[in-house]
Amino acid sequence: MNRFSSFAIAVTALLANKTRTLLASLGILIGIASVIVMVAIGKGSQQEVLDVIAGMGENMVTITAGEMKRRGGRLRLSGNVTTLSPRDAERIASEIEEVELVAPFEEKRMNAKFDNNAAETTITGSTLDFQFIRGYRIENGEMFSEQDLKTGNRVAIIGKTAIKNLFGEEDPIGQVVKVHFIPFKIIGVFEAKGVDTNGLDQDDLIFIPLPTLMRRIVNQTHVSRIFVKISSRENIEKASEKIRELLRESHKLTDDREDDFTLVSQLDLEDMKRETSELFTKLIVGVAAISLLVGGIGILAVMLISVKERTKEIGIRRAVGASRSNIIRQFLYESLIIGFLGGGIGIALGVGLTLGLTYWGDWTLLLDQDSIWKASWVCALIGMIFGVVPAIKASKLDPMEALTIE
Numbered sequence: 001m002n003r004f005s006s007f008a009i010a011v012t013a014l015l016a017n018k019t020r021t022l023l024a025s026l027g028i029l030i031g032i033a034s035v036i037v038m039v040a041i042g043k044g045s046q047q048e049v050l051d052v053i054a055g056m057g058e059n060m061v062t063i064t065a066g067e068m069k070r071r072g073g074r075l076r077l078s079g080n081v082t083t084l085s086p087r088d089a090e091r092i093a094s095e096i097e098e099v100e101l102v103a104p105f106e107e108k109r110m111n112a113k114f115d116n117n118a119a120e121t122t123i124t125g126s127t128l129d130f131q132f133i134r135g136y137r138i139e140n141g142e143m144f145s146e147q148d149l150k151t152g153n154r155v156a157i158i159g160k161t162a163i164k165n166l167f168g169e170e171d172p173i174g175q176v177v178k179v180h181f182i183p184f185k186i187i188g189v190f191e192a193k194g195v196d197t198n199g200l201d202q203d204d205l206i207f208i209p210l211p212t213l214m215r216r217i218v219n220q221t222h223v224s225r226i227f228v229k230i231s232s233r234e235n236i237e238k239a240s241e242k243i244r245e246l247l248r249e250s251h252k253l254t255d256d257r258e259d260d261f262t263l264v265s266q267l268d269l270e271d272m273k274r275e276t277s278e279l280f281t282k283l284i285v286g287v288a289a290i291s292l293l294v295g296g297i298g299i300l301a302v303m304l305i306s307v308k309e310r311t312k313e314i315g316i317r318r319a320v321g322a323s324r325s326n327i328i329r330q331f332l333y334e335s336l337i338i339g340f341l342g343g344g345i346g347i348a349l350g351v352g353l354t355l356g357l358t359y360w361g362d363w364t365l366l367l368d369q370d371s372i373w374k375a376s377w378v379c380a381l382i383g384m385i386f387g388v389v390p391a392i393k394a395s396k397l398d399p400m401e402a403l404t405i406e
Contacts, residue, residue: 007333014334017306021338024302027295028342028382029349032375034288036350036367037357042281043366059100059233060133061240063088063226063247064262082222083260086210088250089226095246098239101229103130106213106220112166112206113178119165122205123179125213126227133229136207141173141188144209152212157188159203177206180217184208236265292378296386299338303331303390307397314397324395331394335387336380343379347372 014021065084086104093102107124127149130136144155156177163172172186184206193202214220230239240263247261307314314327351367358365 009330011333011337014337020302020306021341024299024338025295025342025345027291027298028339028379029295029346031288031292031295032343032346032379033350033353034291035285035375036347036371037353037365038284038288039281039368039371040350040354040365042278042284043368044364045280058135059230059236059266061228061230061236061243061263061265063228063243064264065222065224066260066262081224082220083251084223084226085221086223088247089223091246091250092226092228092243096239096242098231098235098242099228100231101129101133103127103133103227104210104223105130105225105227106210106218106223107205108213108218110179110217112162114166114172114175117166117168119162121162121165123213123217124205124207125210125217126207127210129229130207130227133227136193137191139189139191141186143188149209149211152209152215154182154184154212154216155187155208156184157190157207158186159190159205159207160192161201161204162206163189165204179206179208182216230265233267236267240265292382295342296382299335299383300386300389302338303335303387304393306334307331307390307394310394311397314394318397327395327397328391331391332384332387335390336383339379339381339383339387343375346379347375350375 063084065081084104089102089104092099103126105124105126107122109120110123111118112121112123128143128146131138131143138157141157143157144153147153148155158166158172158177166172166177167175172189175186176183177186178184190203190205190207196202208217210223214223228239228243230236244259244263247263248259251260253260317327351372354365354367
């Protein structure tokens with residue numbers, strides 16, 4: 001008996017018990033569909049995060065005042081937070097050739113008032129380079145000038161969320177808002193940017209010249225952060241090391257002292273977020289794998305029941321000349337077909353759900369062709385592994401005993 005005959009007999013046997021066949025493939029179906037959808041969710045989430053990081057600033061390095069120490073198993077910002085100054089930013093800009101733009105930065109959550117409306121927002125101060133480093137663009141009006149920076153003029157650019165909270169539908173250009181009882185004239189409006197990697201609203205801000213903020217609002221000479229744009233992605237690591245050495249020398253830190261600042265590059269952010277996304281993807285794939293295991297056990301159970309119910313049929317086949325290998329091949333074919341049936345429907349369902357959620361839902365999902373290809377092999381592997389035991393059991397039946405069973 002050739003392989004084709006064994007395959008034909010396997011198909012005939014499965015078609016004779018359609019309901020059982022479909023139920024046996026159900027676990028594989030659900031598992032495969034889950035894997036495809038979950039991997040698509042993980043890939044989509046990872047891409048969303050990377051897009052947000054890119055939107056925060058291209059080739060950016062962020063320097064934050066204070067040092068990182070491990071507390072309770074986590075890195076936390078500690079130490080002196082007055083270690084950065086505008087002078088540090090000037091030195092970075094002038095002494096490191098890989099640096100393209102530098103913007104010292106300070107911010108504070110405060111109430112702003114317009115007529116009878118008051119709302120808490122982030123009062124942000126920096127230089128002209130801030131908009132280019134962080135990717136902020138003027139939608140209406142204009143940016144403040146170098147002269148405004150030098151003279152400390154009370155002018156401001158406002159974000160979309162702050163406009164909504166203070167002005168509603170009214171045009172803010174030319175209006176005056178009060179911050180800390182100090183009037184600021186709105187001269188420009190930023191385009192919407194959305195949230196950052198920490199989920200913070202980047203549009204809830206009023207942006208003013210840094211000298212104005214430091215003298216009139218917070219009354220300090222230090223800054224909390226310095227944003228740096230590197231000339232190219234390839235130079236980020238090299239420039240970061242030079243910045244670290246310059247700041248340690250500027251802050252007179254000896255070799256036995258840790259940094260009194262924290263330096264995080266765009267590459268660092270991407271790596272951290274990618275690791276988180278990959279861990280999430282592995283977790284959900286692990287959950288889906290359990291479903292596949294259950295599906296495999298379902299195939300095993302159904303095939304064992306099938307062997308028991310078809311004992312007489314197996315005896316007749318052995319009596320007319322079928323070898324043990326013929327019997328093994330037949331039952332392996334049956335389990336493989338069940339695996340491929342569940343896998344095929346599961347792949348179609350998973351792809352369909354992914355495309356449907358992407359098209360009709362507010363989801364970002366990315367189909368991973370590699371996971372679809374692997375799913376096909378997993379179907380075959382599960383069918384093969386969980387079909388071996390029933391196939392061997394069927395082949396070991398004694399023909400004479402099998403024929404006497406009613």
